[in-house]
Amino acid sequence: MSDPTxxxxxxxxxxxxxxxHVCKARxxxxxxxxxxxxxxxxxxxxxxxxxxxxxxxxxGLLLERQAGSAAEAEAIxxxxxxxxxxxxxxxxxxxMAGIITPNTPVVVAxxxxxxxxxxxxxxxxxxxxxxxxxxxxxxxRLRWLGDVLAPALDAALRRSDxxxxxxxxxxxxxxxxxxxNRLVATSAALLVTLTPGLLHxxxxxxxxAKVVSFIAGNGHFALPFAISAAKAVTLAxxxxxxxxxxxxxxxxxxxxxxxxxxxxxxWFTVPAPIGDPVLxxxxxxxxxxxxxxxxxxxxxxxxxxxxxxxAPAIMxxxxxxxxxxxxxxxxxxxxxxxTSGRFLIPAEDFRGTPLxxxxxxxxxxxxxxxxxxxxxxxxxxxxxxxxxxxPVPVEPFAAASRALEETAPERVGAADEPGRxx
Amino acid sequence: MSDPTxxxxxxxxxxxxxxxHVCKARxxxxxxxxxxxxxxxxxxxxxxxxxxxxxxxxxGLLLERQAGSAAEAEAIxxxxxxxxxxxxxxxxxxxMAGIITPNTPVVVAxxxxxxxxxxxxxxxxxxxxxxxxxxxxxxxRLRWLGDVLAPALDAALRRSDxxxxxxxxxxxxxxxxxxxNRLVATSAALLVTLTPGLLHxxxxxxxxAKVVSFIAGNGHFALPFAISAAKAVTLAxxxxxxxxxxxxxxxxxxxxxxxxxxxxxxWFTVPAPIGDPVLxxxxxxxxxxxxxxxxxxxxxxxxxxxxxxxAPAIMxxxxxxxxxxxxxxxxxxxxxxxTSGRFLIPAEDFRGTPLxxxxxxxxxxxxxxxxxxxxxxxxxxxxxxxxxxxPVPVEPFAAASRALEETAPERVGAADEPGRxx
Numbered sequence: 001m002s003d004p005t006x007x008x009x010x011x012x013x014x015x016x017x018x019x020x021h022v023c024k025a026r027x028x029x030x031x032x033x034x035x036x037x038x039x040x041x042x043x044x045x046x047x048x049x050x051x052x053x054x055x056x057x058x059x060g061l062l063l064e065r066q067a068g069s070a071a072e073a074e075a076i077x078x079x080x081x082x083x084x085x086x087x088x089x090x091x092x093x094x095x096m097a098g099i100i101t102p103n104t105p106v107v108v109a110x111x112x113x114x115x116x117x118x119x120x121x122x123x124x125x126x127x128x129x130x131x132x133x134x135x136x137x138x139x140x141r142l143r144w145l146g147d148v149l150a151p152a153l154d155a156a157l158r159r160s161d162x163x164x165x166x167x168x169x170x171x172x173x174x175x176x177x178x179x180x181n182r183l184v185a186t187s188a189a190l191l192v193t194l195t196p197g198l199l200h201x202x203x204x205x206x207x208x209a210k211v212v213s214f215i216a217g218n219g220h221f222a223l224p225f226a227i228s229a230a231k232a233v234t235l236a237x238x239x240x241x242x243x244x245x246x247x248x249x250x251x252x253x254x255x256x257x258x259x260x261x262x263x264x265x266x267w268f269t270v271p272a273p274i275g276d277p278v279l280x281x282x283x284x285x286x287x288x289x290x291x292x293x294x295x296x297x298x299x300x301x302x303x304x305x306x307x308x309x310x311a312p313a314i315m316x317x318x319x320x321x322x323x324x325x326x327x328x329x330x331x332x333x334x335x336x337x338x339t340s341g342r343f344l345i346p347a348e349d350f351r352g353t354p355l356x357x358x359x360x361x362x363x364x365x366x367x368x369x370x371x372x373x374x375x376x377x378x379x380x381x382x383x384x385x386x387x388x389x390x391p392v393p394v395e396p397f398a399a400a401s402r403a404l405e406e407t408a409p410e411r412v413g414a415a416d417e418p419g420r421x422x
Numbered sequence: 423m424s425d426p427t428x429x430x431x432x433x434x435x436x437x438x439x440x441x442x443h444v445c446k447a448r449x450x451x452x453x454x455x456x457x458x459x460x461x462x463x464x465x466x467x468x469x470x471x472x473x474x475x476x477x478x479x480x481x482g483l484l485l486e487r488q489a490g491s492a493a494e495a496e497a498i499x500x501x502x503x504x505x506x507x508x509x510x511x512x513x514x515x516x517x518m519a520g521i522i523t524p525n526t527p528v529v530v531a532x533x534x535x536x537x538x539x540x541x542x543x544x545x546x547x548x549x550x551x552x553x554x555x556x557x558x559x560x561x562x563r564l565r566w567l568g569d570v571l572a573p574a575l576d577a578a579l580r581r582s583d584x585x586x587x588x589x590x591x592x593x594x595x596x597x598x599x600x601x602x603n604r605l606v607a608t609s610a611a612l613l614v615t616l617t618p619g620l621l622h623x624x625x626x627x628x629x630x631a632k633v634v635s636f637i638a639g640n641g642h643f644a645l646p647f648a649i650s651a652a653k654a655v656t657l658a659x660x661x662x663x664x665x666x667x668x669x670x671x672x673x674x675x676x677x678x679x680x681x682x683x684x685x686x687x688x689w690f691t692v693p694a695p696i697g698d699p700v701l702x703x704x705x706x707x708x709x710x711x712x713x714x715x716x717x718x719x720x721x722x723x724x725x726x727x728x729x730x731x732x733a734p735a736i737m738x739x740x741x742x743x744x745x746x747x748x749x750x751x752x753x754x755x756x757x758x759x760x761t762s763g764r765f766l767i768p769a770e771d772f773r774g775t776p777l778x779x780x781x782x783x784x785x786x787x788x789x790x791x792x793x794x795x796x797x798x799x800x801x802x803x804x805x806x807x808x809x810x811x812x813p814v815p816v817e818p819f820a821a822a823s824r825a826l827e828e829t830a831p832e833r834v835g836a837a838d839e840p841g842r843x844x
Contacts, residue, residue: 010582027527031643049684056566059756079677100699116669144748174598174735175597175598175599175607175735176596176597176598176604176607176768177597184597185597185598185610185611187609188607188610188611188613188614189607191610191614191617192610192614192637192638193638195613195617195634195638196631196634196635196638198822199631199634200631204626205621208621209618212617212618212621213618215614216615216618262448291672293830311768312768313596313597313768314770315768316772321771322769322770322771346598346733346734346744347769348741348744349734350738397756410562
């Protein structure tokens with residue numbers, strides 16, 4: 001294995017990440033403003049955004065009180081009076097549309113060395129900003145999350161040592177979660193950890209009861225805790241000259257893209273795939289926004305679909321069986337340079353998950369990396385329409401592999417010899 | 423399959439069990455008194471009880487304020503001034519020593535039809551009455567569990583529909599627990615379910631915080647909830663003339679015994695096995711009390727070791743690997759008459775667990791049923807020394823099979839033709 005490959009793997013494996021804050025995004029970054037939002041995936045022009053991202057921006061303008069109605073918000077968007085930039089450029093990750101505005105409640109993680117990352121709190125099932133909803137229920141819940149739940153959790157955190165977010169994911173894998181699409185046990189574990197502190201938070205008992213009930217009823221609550229940690233370890237693995245390890249996979253609903261450790265902030269993109277999802281009753285593929293969101297940072301960091309054998313219970317939800325779960329994890333070992341030292345799969349006798357997608361290996365094997373993902377309706381405000389296990393195209397990985405060769409000519413031919421990277 | 427076999431299976435599969443109360447044992451049964459206790463396993467004379475059961479009786483006498491010191495309690499035992507009878511005769515199940523006294527805090531379950539069962543609250547790790555501890559810490563915790571935690575939980579229960587205990591176990595299996603020796607995810611799920619109600623219980627915030635912290639720190643908290651439900655379904659499967667389905671497996675530390683549906687309350691016993699346990703650092707087999715406790719009602723009801731493929735993470739704790747887990751669940755299918763319709767194993771593509779041990783099948787195949795179990799030190803007050811996956815001897819199953827043949831002569835030879843029971 002080359003030193004740059006090893007160095008990136010060591011960062012993925014060795015970086016510690018702790019939960020630091022639960023707050024509003026304006027307290028976590030200076031990269032947002034009343035009409036300056038973050039979005040999921042590679043860069044995209046406002047004019048090109050897919051329906052659910054437009055819906056989420058409408059929600060954001062309402063949340064920021066820049067518009068008094070959806071129609072006013074639409075006018076602001078249509079006049080180009082809102083600017084958007086990728087979450088990843090702000091060290092953030094947002095599930096689905098990934099729209100982050102100043103008042104979006106977020107989880108803030110901190111890695112060894114002090115790098116901070118953040119991700120919006122999960123709003124639960126039903127209408128949600130991340131799926132493009134902007135109705136009154138969605139807005140009211142976002143405000144409550146920011147004004148009550150976030151400060152209550154933040155107070156709870158301060159009563160104990162900072163929570164080890166990668167240990168939370170590792171324990172989740174022992175409890176049958178992949179920690180990307182199934183997080184019900186991880187969310188329960190998180191609530192159990194936080195509740196004693198919550199009971200001492202400076203909020204009334206009724207507020208605390210509502211906070212606990214909300215978390216108890218939200219099987220995806222742990223997702224931003226997991227993916228903000230994933231963003232932190234992949235950031236630590238970035239910027240290593242010559243390293244072929246993928247540091248981000250993300251999609252904006254139009255384009256899927258990757259970033260690679262040795263290639264800086266450059267995105268390698270391809271039209272976003274739809275895959276073969278399991279759709280809600282009555283929905284068809286025509287209703288679906290192609291793959292969208294930053295949460296595939298899970299797979300980039302060695303969990304999610306890559307840990308499929310740890311989460312057989314999710315297969316029926318995303319379409320498949322145990323044999324397919326085994327095939328997914330097995331084949332991902334072929335495109336990864338290493339094995340996780342902390343995400344251990346009980347059903348594989350505690351073998352680590354495949355870790356560190358190597359663009360040379362993807363190019364050489366032609367194996368498409370696989371992600372677990374939710375799918376949004378293509379129209380604003382229509383919400384979730386399904387979920388799937390989606391192979392992503394090889395092209396951007398191959399293009400990155402070639403780009404690495406161009407920057408380091410002595411590596412030409414490496415992609416044809418995956419053994420060189422083993 | 424014979425009708426009596428089918429009838430017992432239907433009862434195991436079709437009986438609904440809800441959580442009814444958390445209270446002191448005196449409010450759950452009239453079969454206990456200040457010097458009249460219940461114990462785990464088949465009947466045993468006071469003079470024959472093993473060390474940890476003696477320790478637990480000392481704890482019980484102190485808890486009931488029948489003795490002011492351990493020495494006084496020992497004198498009461500040595501004079502035979504305390505009477506003991508099996509938990510199973512009172513529709514109860516007790517883990518390990520299983521000593522239940524009037525002030526023992528218990529979980530009360532209720533099955534379709536109104537049958538009630540109960541089991542002591544789990545005291546957590548470290549010194550515990552069920553392992554024979556009787557020190558001040560153990561006693562103080564028992565009193566707190568009975569005076570604060572139990573009524574707080576009981577008040578919490580009354581705020582929602584009665585909790586479906588078999589659904590709790592089924593969900594636990596989806597979260598990597600076997601629900602006998604590993605219950606960490608199930609306990610978290612239980613706490614998440616109960617906490618909103620707890621926050622409205624008529625106790626001060628500090629008490630509620632202590633209750634939540636105690637449960638959050640006890641990965642076996644859900645055990646009595648699971649095994650009181652198991653006792654309820656096995657009771658429902660009992661008393662069917664000619665039925666070869668096992669309705670109880672239990673051990674008192676000297677003898678292991680079973681009860682069978684078609685053979686009433688009769689116990690078929692054999693010296694309790696020790697198996698090949700994983701012992702705590704420094705302990706040897708000479709330190710170990712042979713298998714003890716009623717919690718193997720788990721396996722009798724189709725979970726625990728029988729669901730081993732659902733809980734690969736536990737194998738390292740009890741000794742073994744994934745292949746052994748698969749072999750255990752597979753071989754238990756050979757001794758069981760059926761398959762659970764609600765305990766589904768994700769890793770086996772949601773196939774049900776093996777359900778309903780058929781004594782004829784055990785006799786015909788010679789396959790020893792397997793239980794997960796904890797092990798206590800053989801001396802009173804020394805606590806837990808290990809855990810294991812223990813095969814139990816075939817003899818009592820074979821004896822019961824023969825006894826069934828004697829009561830129903832037309833079935834002679836059945837044991838040699840397992841196909842007749844398929």
